[in-house]
Amino acid sequence: MSAAALDIAAAVAAEREWMEQLLARLVAAETTLGNEEAGQALVAAAFADCGLEPLSVPLDAARLRADPHSSPFSWSVEGKRNVVATWDGRAGAEASGGGGGRGRSLILCGHIDVVPPASAALWTSPPFEPRVEGDWLYGRGGGDMKAGIVAMTGAIRALRRAGVELAGSVQLQSVVEEECTGNGALQCLLDGHTADACVLTEPHPDHLTVAQVGVLWFHVDVRGVPAHAARASTLGFNAIDATYTLLRALRELEAEANVAPPPPYDAFEHPINLNPGIVSGGDWASTVAAECTLSCRLGLYPGESPADARRRVEDTIARAAAADPLLRDHPPLVRYDGFACEGSVVDAGEPLVQELSAAYASVHGSAPRLEATTATTDARHYVRHGIPAVCFGPRAERIHGIDERVSLSSVAEVARVLAAFVPMWCGTVHTQER
Ligand SMILES: [Zn+2]
Structure with a gap:
């Protein structure tokens, strides 16, 4: 290891306590949809603690809705903001590395934002009270993905405190609404916060995620005919029963999508998942249910548009309703609210993939795997804007599940890899001892 690399490793190690304290504070901030600000205030302070000036990027509902790549949303985004902070590189200065001395920029x-606890009662300890046991920190959102925010911020803090000067600029971004629309990251791009490459520190350990699926959220409103339950066999029409009929048809659509997956998804047994996430309907156990709404998430292969996916969903619902004697007279309504996004793929030959792999190898001794994921992330927005983007971050378990946890040593390791990668990518002007 070179003297500079040793300095950087030591500088990152010195941030470990700072990072762990920040992570615990972030997990304690219950940043579910609509409550993101408590976390953003902490992130802004952490960016400032790196000697950077945090900048707010407010969500602008009208501009988002006018963009064809935004996802629809029915809720207010008033007062919501992304927080960004830029470490300006010394463009024009004589630099080493950074893609031939000019210095490349990086996001x-x-x-x-985090998803709700699924069932707080099933957790070993309260989901928003961070608990450390050995190497694991437990808490909702610790892995997905507050640990990633901490690792990237810790890496930048270490580099700055080590006196590194970059040729190209690095921007830290903490965005909202990744778990429901992706409109937070989109707002950053609409506001001109771009770079030559982007790393998303999602919980993807020991590999770089270079391909991801798209996701469509849809909601099916089913109308029944209420009546007294005592006469349900002859009177009325139960919206909950009818919803099951429609769900069976949607399961067939899902099965078809998994018959012949295109590469790289042919490596998966079942890459496309339809998830009925919420079902709500009826208002009385002895009344034939008048209404039922089914909310689903459906994956789509890269190359397939959300508009295509909508057509397939609508055709499936329409066919199933036409074949049912009761649904035929009460056609269900399909609505869209939340994710409507395409998948994305980054070429393995991209300098970002090659150089981040090299930085990983400089810390771990071997290159990371390149993988596809059956989930979506904000990477797609950057890729669509011509900014290669990959996911790489700490080791987490049971994200979106019960007792989510993240490995603290992996947070420090990710920070080390990023602290090795940033000077390699952006180029350094000169390094001085602190
Ligand atoms: Zn995530």
């Missing part, structure tokens, strides 16, 4: 991005 390090994480999302502050």
Whole structure:
């Protein structure tokens, strides 16, 4: 290891306590949809603690809705903001590395929003009270992905405190709404926060994620005819029963999508998942249910547009309704609210993939695997804007599940890899001892 690399490793190691404290504070901030600000305030302070000036990027509902790549949303985004902070490189200065001496720019991005606890009662300890046991920190959102935000911020803090001067600029981004629309990251791009490459510190350990699926959220409103339950066999029409009929048809659509997956998804047994996430309907156990709404998430292969996926969903629902004697007279309505996004793929030959792999190898001794994921992330927005983007971050378990946890040593390791990668990518002007 070179003297500079040793300095950087030591500088990152010195940030470990700072990072762990920040992570615990972030997990304690319950940043579910609509409550992101408590986390963003902490992130802004952490960016400032790196000697950077945090900048707010407010969500602008009208501009988002006018963009064809935004996802629809029915809720207010008033008062919501992304937080970004830029470490300006010394463009024009004589630099080493950074893609031939000119210094390339980089975005390090994480999302502050987390999903709800699924069932708080099933957790060993309260989901928003971070608990450390051995190497694991437990808490909702610790892995997905507050640990990633902490690792990228810790890496930048270490580099700055080590006196590194970059030729190209690095921007830290903490965005909102990754778990429901992706409109936070999109707002950053609409506001001109771009770079030559982007790393999203999602919980993807020991590999770089270079391909991801798209996701469509849809909601099916089913109308029944209410009546007294005592006469349900002859009177009324139960919207909950009818919803099951429609769900069976949607399961067939899912099965078809998994018959012949295109590469790289042919490596998966079942890459496309339809998830009925919420079902709500009826208002009385002895009344034939008048209404039922089914909310689903459907994956789509890269190359397939959300508009295509919508057509397939609508055709499936329409066919199933036409074949049912009761649904035929009460056609269900399909609505869209939340994710409508395409998948994306980054070429393995991209300098970002090659150089981040080299930085990983400089810390771990061997190159990371390149993988596809059956989930979506904000990477797609950057890729679509011509900014190669990959996911790489700490080791987490049971994200979106019960007792989510993240490995603290992996947070420090990711920070080390990023602290090796940033000077390699952006180029350094000169390094001085602190
Ligand atoms: Zn995530």
